[in-house]
Structure formats: C-alpha cells, structure tokens
Amino acid sequence: MVLSRGWAFFLVGVGIWTWVIWPRFAVAIWQDPRSWSTGTVGEFPATGFLWIHALLIAASLLIGTTTGVLGVRAWRAAGRRTEKPLHGVEQAR
Secondary structure (H helix, E strand, O other), X not given: OOOOHHHHHHHHHHHHHHHHHHHHHHHHHHHOHHHEOXXXXXXXXXXXXXXXXXXXXXXXXXXXXXXXXXXXXXXXXXXXXXXXXXXXXXXXX
C-alpha cells in the first residue's frame, strides 16, 4: 500500500494527539475517588473503575503509538519514492 504524504502526516498527528490526550486522562482517573476502595487517592486496593480505565488507556496508547510509527514510516517511504527512480524501472505516475 502506498500512502501520500498528507495521509502520513495525518497518521503522525493521530499518534501525537494520542500521547497528548491519554496521559492527562490517566491523571484524572488516578485522582478520581471512585478509583480507590477507600475513596482516598492512592490508597490501595484499587477498584475495577481504575483497572478498566488503565486497560483502556494502555490499549489507546499502544494503538496511537503504532499509528504514529506507521505514519513516520509512510512519510519516509513517500520521500524515497520522490527522490530516486526504481532500479531501471520507470515509475508510474
């Protein structure tokens, strides 16, 4: 699959956006009294509310990171396509 630089930029942006948004959400969940069985922040044991949100955050960061890495790879590949022709083969336009 060949992606344009525009789509590559979009994928990188999604990866960055993920890392801007989700860590802040993690802090909010940590500070929420519903995350702790005693209602006191940081006092274990944690509730299911914290664990399910931690799983959601971890999965989102993994997906966002993967999307960003794919975007960077697509950006670099798009740059290589425009810099040099394929080994003796004419590039399709």
